[in-house]
Amino acid sequence: MIKFEDVGKKYPNGFEGLKHINLSIEQGEFVAIIGLSGAGKSTLIRTINRMHDVTSGTLNVDGVDVMSLSGKQLRKFRRNIGMIFQSFNLITRTTVIKNVLTAFVPDMPWFRSTFGIYTREEKMKALECLDKVGILDKAFVRADQLSGGQQQRVALARTLAQNPHIILADEPVAALDPVTAKQVMDDFKRINEDMKISVLINIHHVDLALKYATRVIGIREGEIVYDGPSSEVNGEILSLIYKGQVDSEGNVKEEAG
Numbered sequence: 001m002i003k004f005e006d007v008g009k010k011y012p013n014g015f016e017g018l019k020h021i022n023l024s025i026e027q028g029e030f031v032a033i034i035g036l037s038g039a040g041k042s043t044l045i046r047t048i049n050r051m052h053d054v055t056s057g058t059l060n061v062d063g064v065d066v067m068s069l070s071g072k073q074l075r076k077f078r079r080n081i082g083m084i085f086q087s088f089n090l091i092t093r094t095t096v097i098k099n100v101l102t103a104f105v106p107d108m109p110w111f112r113s114t115f116g117i118y119t120r121e122e123k124m125k126a127l128e129c130l131d132k133v134g135i136l137d138k139a140f141v142r143a144d145q146l147s148g149g150q151q152q153r154v155a156l157a158r159t160l161a162q163n164p165h166i167i168l169a170d171e172p173v174a175a176l177d178p179v180t181a182k183q184v185m186d187d188f189k190r191i192n193e194d195m196k197i198s199v200l201i202n203i204h205h206v207d208l209a210l211k212y213a214t215r216v217i218g219i220r221e222g223e224i225v226y227d228g229p230s231s232e233v234n235g236e237i238l239s240l241i242y243k244g245q246v247d248s249e250g251n252v253k254e255e256a257g
Contacts, residue, residue, distance in 0.1 A: 001026055002048060007057035009043055017043040019222040027165065028196045030189065032203050032213035032230070035241055040222040041202040045168045049081040050074060062165070075106065082159030084169040088151040092144035096135070096154050099143055100126040103161035129157040133187050149180035156187055169201040173208065181205065185212045206238065206252050
């Protein structure tokens with residue numbers, strides 16, 4: 001479980017990224033976080049793995065006070081949380097399988113990590129993860145030879161190799177065309193359902209959020225203004241989240257970047 005209790009995040013310049021966040025997310029949920037650019041979507045998910053520190057309140061993940069962790073404890077904690085970025089974060093000059101194998105580096109002895117020596121079990125696990133996202137046939141292709149959607153699938157396979165309990169995704173389909181974005185979202189949904197991994201996605205495509213997530217959290221100016229089933233999101237709720245930038249059919253006029 002992820003539990004926010006009166007959590008706030010204030011940046012050094014005084015800007016409040018999060019204000020009085022109270023939120024509980026159960027294991028296995030698929031949650032989409034929506035809102036305008038600068039509303040606090042990225043800040044919210046990045047506090048969960050301590051990419052951002054909270055400045056007030058309490059954040060617990062699986063019963064652990066996240067802000068109490070440091071050093072080796074923090075690194076071990078982060079191994080249970082996968083992170084997917086818009087930019088894929090791959091080593092493009094090397095092969096797909098080598099990118100996935102980097103997931104094992106933090107747990108390897110220094111000499112194996114230095115010389116890139118992986119066990120048969122690690123290689124088999126990497127291939128298994130590539131198979132789960134449908135690109136096993138690309139295992140020995142250089143990452144820079146792949147399309148954007150395929151590169152995002154490599155990033156997802158690398159995350160799966162960590163055996164995470166939670167996957168955080170920060171605008172994972174923002175750089176993809178609509179068809180490819182749907183394919184990647186299909187992967188997230190399948191992984192969520194088949195492996196019972198909690199998935200939290202910060203996403204600016206409202207239609208995808210409503211189609212794939214079972215729960216939607218709407219953030220406006222650092223505050224949660226909607227938290228409920230995706231099936232209950234309507235034009236009035238979207239207008240509240242997006243400051244009225246919604247047309248008569250419930251479509252957001254100016255989505256967050």
